[in-house]
Amino acid sequence: MKVYIGIDWSQNKHDLCFLNQAGAHLAQLIIPHTPAGFWKIDETRKKLGVGIDACQIGLETAHNILLDFLWDQGYSQVFVLHPKMVKSSRGRFRSSAARDDTSDALLIADILRTDQGLLRAWQPDTSLTRQIRSRIKYTQFLTTEIVRLTNRQRAVLLRYYPVVLDLFSSLNTLITQHFVREYPTPQAAARLSRDEFENFLKKHRYPKKGLSPRILAQLQQPYPKAAAGVIEACYPEAQSLARMLLEMISAKKKMLKELGHLFNQHPDHEVYASLPGTGAFLQPALLSKFGDDRARFPTAGCVQALAGTSPVTISSGKRRRVQFRHSCDHEFRHIAQQWAKSSLRTSIWANAYYTSIRPHCESESHAFRCLANRWLAILWRLWQDCMLYDETYHLRQRTLRSQPRIT
Numbered sequence: 001m002k003v004y005i006g007i008d009w010s011q012n013k014h015d016l017c018f019l020n021q022a023g024a025h026l027a028q029l030i031i032p033h034t035p036a037g038f039w040k041i042d043e044t045r046k047k048l049g050v051g052i053d054a055c056q057i058g059l060e061t062a063h064n065i066l067l068d069f070l071w072d073q074g075y076s077q078v079f080v081l082h083p084k085m086v087k088s089s090r091g092r093f094r095s096s097a098a099r100d101d102t103s104d105a106l107l108i109a110d111i112l113r114t115d116q117g118l119l120r121a122w123q124p125d126t127s128l129t130r131q132i133r134s135r136i137k138y139t140q141f142l143t144t145e146i147v148r149l150t151n152r153q154r155a156v157l158l159r160y161y162p163v164v165l166d167l168f169s170s171l172n173t174l175i176t177q178h179f180v181r182e183y184p185t186p187q188a189a190a191r192l193s194r195d196e197f198e199n200f201l202k203k204h205r206y207p208k209k210g211l212s213p214r215i216l217a218q219l220q221q222p223y224p225k226a227a228a229g230v231i232e233a234c235y236p237e238a239q240s241l242a243r244m245l246l247e248m249i250s251a252k253k254k255m256l257k258e259l260g261h262l263f264n265q266h267p268d269h270e271v272y273a274s275l276p277g278t279g280a281f282l283q284p285a286l287l288s289k290f291g292d293d294r295a296r297f298p299t300a301g302c303v304q305a306l307a308g309t310s311p312v313t314i315s316s317g318k319r320r321r322v323q324f325r326h327s328c329d330h331e332f333r334h335i336a337q338q339w340a341k342s343s344l345r346t347s348i349w350a351n352a353y354y355t356s357i358r359p360h361c362e363s364e365s366h367a368f369r370c371l372a373n374r375w376l377a378i379l380w381r382l383w384q385d386c387m388l389y390d391e392t393y394h395l396r397q398r399t400l401r402s403q404p405r406i407t
Contacts, residue, residue: 003050005041006109007059008101009066016041017105018048019113028102038069053077058108058119060086071124079112079119084327086111123293128266133288135259139281140331142252146172146245153180153241160226160234161186167215174249178204180242184235186226189219259284268292274388275379276350277343285335290383300380308333309373336372337365343375349395350375 001020008015012033018026027044031037045055056077057070070078089111090099112119125133150171157164163186168176182200183189192200197216226234263269263284272283290303297303304310308328314321343350354371361367382389 001050001054003045003048003055004109004112005055005057006105006107006112007057007066008104008108009059009061009064010101013037014066015101015105016044017102017109018044019106019109021113023110023113025106028105030102033066038066041070042073056112056116056121058112060108068124076123077121080122081108081111081119082327120296120298122296125292128262129288129292132259132262132266132284135255135262136281136285136288139252139255139259142248142255146248146252149241149245149248153238153245156234156238156241160231161238163189163219163221163223167218172245172249174246175201175204175206177242177246177249180238181246184239184242185231187231192216192219256280263287268383268386270388271382271386274382274390275339275343275375276346276389276391277339277341279342282335282339282342286339286379289329289332289335290379294384297380300377303380304373304376306332307336307372307376309336309369309376333369333372336376337368340368340372340375343371347391349391349398 003026004019004021006017006019010033014031014033014037015029016031017028020026026048029040029044031040045052052074053076055075056079057075058079058081059067060081060083061067067078067080086104086108089107090104092110093103093107153171154165157180161184164176164180165171167179170176179200183192194212194216198212201212260280263272266287268287269283272278272287275283275286278286289307290297297306301310305325306329308325308330310325311322312325314323340350340354344354350371353374354367357370358364358367361370378389378394381387
């Protein structure tokens with residue numbers, strides 16, 4: 001006997017519904033988000049006299065400790081349902097908009113029972129892939145926070161100390177933040193001698209030592225001066241932001257180093273390392289999105305839809321409309337478009353394709369999305385076959401496919 005278990009999860013508790021193949025209720029329970037609560041799932045299954053292999057479990061998230069528990073206990077048929085699939089199916093039991101967690105658990109179990117052909121069981125990724133994914137997310141968080149804080153710091157410096165913005169390459173570098181922390185006012189910078197400044201650069205291991213005279217000359221050139229009261233009001237905030245940014249920039253550098261070490265241990269790392277335009281971040285980021293289970297994405301279209309690079313076609317009667325795909329993994333789309341943009345620096349075919357489609361696209365972002373769609377199809381094929389990317393081979397295949405067939 002097959003049993004379908006629907007789980008409506010939340011932060012503190014989970015609602016479960018057990019259905020048989022005929023859709024009859026076998027059990028319904030609410031468990032707390034605790035180890036003891038998790039074990040109640042196994043206890044209920046045993047009371048029903050059902051083996052683990054006969055259980056099919058559905059829930060709406062792939063990022064929950066409960067899912068790890070189920071995999072660890074040997075539940076191999078775990079299905080992660082898209083929230084929109086659940087939302088659009090609520091009308092099968094009631095015509096009103098009324099709902100609760102218990103009814104959602106029943107709905108998820110019934111979707112498993114009736115729509116089995118549309119779903120695929122998820123397999124757990126390896127511990128190494130999970131570590132890579134965790135560090136990717138933390139790196140993205142740090143990047144977002146660094147951008148947010150540097151934007152605030154730029155606004156403050158423009159008000160009282162604009163010369164700092166042009167001294168080094170950007171605000172999100174360690175040397176710039178060290179300078180703001182140690183010389184937070186125009187008066188402090190004006191008192192700098194050449195020896196003191198060169199010692200400062202040496203102390204913080206600035207690689208471009210030959211530029212010190214030019215940088216120091218910038219500080220000594222005349223520029224608009226803020227009022228003394230404005231400087232007094234603004235410099236503590238600039239210093240405080242510098243301290244936070246130093247910690248975050250250092251943490252990001254450390255995280256990228258750890259990420260590279262983990263990525264090099266992964267058996268698929270050579271596939272991603274062969275891709276043009278990828279680097280220390282994009283290679284493991286793409287790996288974290290594809291994962292280890294090659295059955296999870298049976299076609300390239302599955303990956304393209306998840307990443308939101310492929311458009312949605314709406315066709316009814318004589319009307320046909322192609323539109324932007326809103327429902328997708330937005331992080332994946334950003335990563336794919338970053339890859340498409342950076343691939344233009346090294347890939348011949350990517351440049352040729354981008355040049356041909358750009359006049360027909362609404363924006364630059366649209367063109368990068370189209371290019372990313374092509375790249376994901378290529379990567380999916382390489383990932384399925386465990387092959388490395390070869391630009392020469394790819395160009396040769398494109399030439400052969402573009403030639404007219406002789407009949």
